Amino acid sequence: MGQDQSGLSSIEQELAELIVRTLKLKIHPMSIEPEAPLFGEGLGLDSIDALELSLAISQTYGYQLKSSDPEIKAIFSSLRALAKAIEKNRTK
Amino acid sequence: MMGAALTLGRPAARALLYPICVYFLFASWTAHRAIARFRERAIGCPAGWADLLRHYYAFAATILDRVYFLRCRFDLFDIRFHGLEALEHGLAKGCGCILLGAHLGSFEVVRAVGLLGRQLDVMVVMDEHNAPLMRDLTETLNPTVAATVIQAGGVEAMLQVKECLERGGIVGMMGDRATSREQTMECPFFGHKARFPTGALRLASLLGVPVVLFFGLYRGGNRYDVYFESFSDGVHAPHDLQEAVLQRDIQRYAGRLEEACRLAPDNWFNFYEFWDDEAH
Secondary structure (H helix, E strand, C coil): CCCCCCCHHHHHHHHHHHHHCCCCCCCCCCHHEEEEECCCCCCCCCCCHHHHHHHHHHHHCCCCCCCCCCHHHHHHHHHHHHHHHHHHCCCC | CHHHHHHHHHHHHHHHHHHHHHHHHHHHHHHHHHHHHHHHHHHCCCCCHHHHHHHHHHHHHHHHHHHHHHHHCCHEEEEEEEEHHHHHHHHCCCCCCEECCCCCEHHHHHHHHHHHHCCCCEEEEECCCHHHHHHHHHHHCCCHHCEEEHHHHHHHHHHHHHHHHHCCCCCEEEECCCCCCEEEEEECCCEEEEEECCHHHHHHHCCCCEEEECCCCCCCEEEEEEEEEEEEEECCCCCCHHHHHHHHHHHHHHHHHHHHHHHHHHHHHCCCCEHHHHHH
């Protein structure tokens, strides 16, 4: 068994934990597929869950997600994409 | 129809609605059954042909009137506001407010609040997937208004809602019709179980913004009665109580909606099987 069994980078692991904690999901953070859709069919999360998550991201990383960002859909498309955007834009 | 509405004027365009309504009277069995069931449960009266025709006419009239509302022709109407202090109260906190309405009468009439001499930042969340025609109509008649329509669903919709509220604006949402993928809660409505979307109330509690109820009832002729009512003050519920508070508030909303339905039963525009027991 490898040490990086989940295949998640450290920021992805941190974000997975934030998602599970914020939205009170009854799953293990490491079970979130990094490339699978987070919302809609994926984890069954809706747009208000997405908003709740964006508030938590802004609080934790100082990254304010904006509706005017042309990439917004892509950013929220998967754990990996979201983690990448956070890494690029975080202020704390 | 839009062209006719604008060139012929409202009285002539309204005359054209009669043949359209008569067509619906014979063509739409699903709507017919939905109206009959609603009337039976809401006011205890079966629906005769005349009731159905009146119901379709009210629906068609509010759709036609959207054309005039979008063109800001509020001068054609007798619009009476009730409970405006509830809206003032909702906005007093300075963090915007959610206007929670229903597919009862006209929501578009909300834009008439501009008449009151206040410049209000109003955005409305709509499920335009179901109404592409309505989107095109809005875009053609008033691009400024079209820009204030938030397409329901998706992350960016909720971020737009949040940004509007942060500016101290008003966000209109519907509380009676659940779209797919939206979370719902069951509660009795006129004595029978129905499912209501929880989105608007979850949003209000998440962002801590007040909720004001809104019903724009069409009363025949050129008259609209617009009701505002305080609903909640935007206080966060403790985590362990959130579910119970939500259930209580959905029930409270359903109760207020029942009251508004009794005032204008022919304004009920949910022409599908609304109650759970009908779906089988």
